[in-house]
Amino acid sequence: MSRNESFHATLIKHLLVSQKSNNNDEPCLESGEFGANVKKIRRDRGAPLDSSLSTKRNPSLATMGPTSTSSAPDATSKSSSKIIVASVAKPKNTPLPISASSIFWTKETYAHVAADFHAFHKHDLNVLAHLFTTTLGVWGMMQLAVEYNCTAAVHAYGLLVLLTTPIRTALLHSILLYGMLPVNANHMGSLLSNFLQSYTPLQAPDSFSPIHVCLAAIALGYGLQDLAHYLACEQTYMNFYMAASKQYMLVIHSLWLLPLVIDSILMKSLLLPKLLVTRNRCLVVPMVASKQAVDALRTWINVNVKPTKETTHLWPHEHAGTDLAVTQLEHDAAIQAAFEQIFAPHHYSIKPVIDMNEIYVTAVGPKTQINSDAVFYTPHTDGPYWWLPGCSLYRVLVGVTPNKKVRTRFNLQHSSCDQALDLHGALGFDYNRELHWIDHVPNTHNSERRSLVKLHYIVYPFGWHKYGRLAAHLNASYNTWARNNFLKTLRPATVSDHLLAWWIWLTTWVNAMFEEHIGWANLTYVLASYALLPPLGFLIATSFRHYAVYIATFASRQPAVAHGYLMRDAKLYKTISMLHLARRFSPLVVLPRDVPALLIASLGFATTLLATARLGMVRTYFGSELGFVPPKWINGFPYGYIPHPMINGQIFGFGVLLWWFWNDLSTENVALMLAHIGCYATHMFQEIVFG
Numbered sequence: 001m002s003r004n005e006s007f008h009a010t011l012i013k014h015l016l017v018s019q020k021s022n023n024n025d026e027p028c029l030e031s032g033e034f035g036a037n038v039k040k041i042r043r044d045r046g047a048p049l050d051s052s053l054s055t056k057r058n059p060s061l062a063t064m065g066p067t068s069t070s071s072a073p074d075a076t077s078k079s080s081s082k083i084i085v086a087s088v089a090k091p092k093n094t095p096l097p098i099s100a101s102s103i104f105w106t107k108e109t110y111a112h113v114a115a116d117f118h119a120f121h122k123h124d125l126n127v128l129a130h131l132f133t134t135t136l137g138v139w140g141m142m143q144l145a146v147e148y149n150c151t152a153a154v155h156a157y158g159l160l161v162l163l164t165t166p167i168r169t170a171l172l173h174s175i176l177l178y179g180m181l182p183v184n185a186n187h188m189g190s191l192l193s194n195f196l197q198s199y200t201p202l203q204a205p206d207s208f209s210p211i212h213v214c215l216a217a218i219a220l221g222y223g224l225q226d227l228a229h230y231l232a233c234e235q236t237y238m239n240f241y242m243a244a245s246k247q248y249m250l251v252i253h254s255l256w257l258l259p260l261v262i263d264s265i266l267m268k269s270l271l272l273p274k275l276l277v278t279r280n281r282c283l284v285v286p287m288v289a290s291k292q293a294v295d296a297l298r299t300w301i302n303v304n305v306k307p308t309k310e311t312t313h314l315w316p317h318e319h320a321g322t323d324l325a326v327t328q329l330e331h332d333a334a335i336q337a338a339f340e341q342i343f344a345p346h347h348y349s350i351k352p353v354i355d356m357n358e359i360y361v362t363a364v365g366p367k368t369q370i371n372s373d374a375v376f377y378t379p380h381t382d383g384p385y386w387w388l389p390g391c392s393l394y395r396v397l398v399g400v401t402p403n404k405k406v407r408t409r410f411n412l413q414h415s416s417c418d419q420a421l422d423l424h425g426a427l428g429f430d431y432n433r434e435l436h437w438i439d440h441v442p443n444t445h446n447s448e449r450r451s452l453v454k455l456h457y458i459v460y461p462f463g464w465h466k467y468g469r470l471a472a473h474l475n476a477s478y479n480t481w482a483r484n485n486f487l488k489t490l491r492p493a494t495v496s497d498h499l500l501a502w503w504i505w506l507t508t509w510v511n512a513m514f515e516e517h518i519g520w521a522n523l524t525y526v527l528a529s530y531a532l533l534p535p536l537g538f539l540i541a542t543s544f545r546h547y548a549v550y551i552a553t554f555a556s557r558q559p560a561v562a563h564g565y566l567m568r569d570a571k572l573y574k575t576i577s578m579l580h581l582a583r584r585f586s587p588l589v590v591l592p593r594d595v596p597a598l599l600i601a602s603l604g605f606a607t608t609l610l611a612t613a614r615l616g617m618v619r620t621y622f623g624s625e626l627g628f629v630p631p632k633w634i635n636g637f638p639y640g641y642i643p644h645p646m647i648n649g650q651i652f653g654f655g656v657l658l659w660w661f662w663n664d665l666s667t668e669n670v671a672l673m674l675a676h677i678g679c680y681a682t683h684m685f686q687e688i689v690f691g
Helices: 003-021 033-044 100-105 108-118 124-147 151-164 167-180 185-199 210-232 237-243 249-267 272-276 291-304 320-330 333-342 372-377 465-488 495-517 520-532 535-543 545-555 563-588 595-615 645-660 667-690
Strands: 283-285 312-314 348-352 358-361 392-399 406-410 426-430 436-440 451-461
Touching (some): 100 108, 108 249, 151 249, 237 249, 272 545, 291 358, 291 451, 312 465, 333 426, 333 451, 348 465, 465 495, 545 563
Antiparallel strands (some): 358 451, 392 426, 406 436
8 A cells, every 4th residue: 555545544534533523513613513523622632641731821831632643542640750551452352272283284373372462562662672582581591491401492492383383483483593592601691791890880700600691681581571561552462361361371472472573573574774764754734634624714814914024923722713723723634644654653642732833924025134034945943852762843834825836845855845835735844853944936926825824743652641741841942932032033123133133044054054964863873883882883883874774775665765864864974984994095005106006996986976977866866766756768878888887886996995905904994895895786786686
């Protein structure tokens, strides 16, 4: 199913739920049912997260409304600091089939247990944590058996899993099991002791007893496994069957735990692309479900907001004529469906941040001076909290008037993602991370002032309500501070007002340039790698990341990739990688002795540059493969003469340098060059086989 088809399916689901809750009546302003429906929403909004969070609305404090996704219910605990286990699992209620045929031949018994198990392991991070915790516990059990000369029990366990689980799961389990067997507890005890003595102030013994190491591994694996469930807000499978008085399932669960975890990993496909590929997280809603609310706002604005030379900003919940309509939009089914296409309901909670919402009416006349309005025409992000992990504040624009002229553009997305937001449409983006600006579409004009509703939503890890409330408060507080400065400089009168307007514009522009070409997240990654890793670790972490980005993006093209982020990150880490090589090779170069090698290697690198020029930057970075531009046959050297010239040019250049300086290179530098060549060869193989 395509993303568009999935969106419409999710939208239909939300509309049906909304229709059912409204007794199948379409909200109508004239009949008063619109107001009744909104009042119901407002009553629901009264207890935003739990009873301890009911506060009066304040412009500086975010009031967070009800959950925007159907599968993320509000917490009911009296303690707001406690993470609530709210995941709804639906295991089978049918009896467990137990027969020789169902266990060893059809594997129906395993399939039944797996279906129940997976209902409690939907969260990606929980599944990934289980791969570590379960492997650690099973390793402890294996080594404990070895210490007591019961290696036969390990082989019997491996054989039983091999005979009772699907073939792919069984083979992967066997590889993992016998890969762990040679890793003995005595050796691990020595490594643990050395680590504690070197990196902690603890007075550790020279070695730990193998028995103690095994018991610690089992206990740690079990404890961290429960912690993973707690953090992911997912009930444990053990609690489920123990509550159903099925104590015998403990034996079956323990026996099949590792293969069940392997199955869960396989069901998640590749986790690597989720870490390396930046997706397009902008929301595009062609038409909101609450069209009548938009029409009501349009009428109110035309009657009550006079045209001015500066933009007008109104807080909708402070006006009786806009309060109900904006409340309806805050819980619009189409907007909720768009969020669910990007943020899986079992991973994230999504709630409106009511007091950040505003009505925006554009200025009339040309932009003639540097004031706060100039920021809209300058690439910018809206907030500073890009560093909050796993949390995003979204601004969703809803078109209240017809618009063909003013276009919202995203610097780090492909130009096809630019949107001229029209009447009844909605466009959402990350308030703190997405670089954007507006311009005018050539040869177009609007017959009516452009008006928008700016809605805001906090997106945070599922069930982490206290963290979500903190993030909403931080963003709302910053928004209040920025809003005051913004309004102060709409009509700068004094020298200080003019200086403040220039300062807002200048800092906005500098931040935008940095984000567009480097990125705060990338800077954090590089600095953290430098500070926390040894020199070799820093070299590896910053020399090969661009290859991982290439390979992961080529392998995982859906959901839609953020093309600007892809190009920025690939170019940045390629530059850092080349700087590493230059630092290591430049001391070895002796002129004029090495001129021939440099010239020959330059032929390879020049071939790569010429191939890039032939393709253009968009196609060089998979623009055609990702669907941003149509496929095109490229004529002209090096295409048609050299297969895969962009990659082979790099391999040739590196190969020449490796051959010429072989006797002068350290083992580490030889390995570095071979690793670069190997990464390019891997990606070329990927293009040949899967391209």
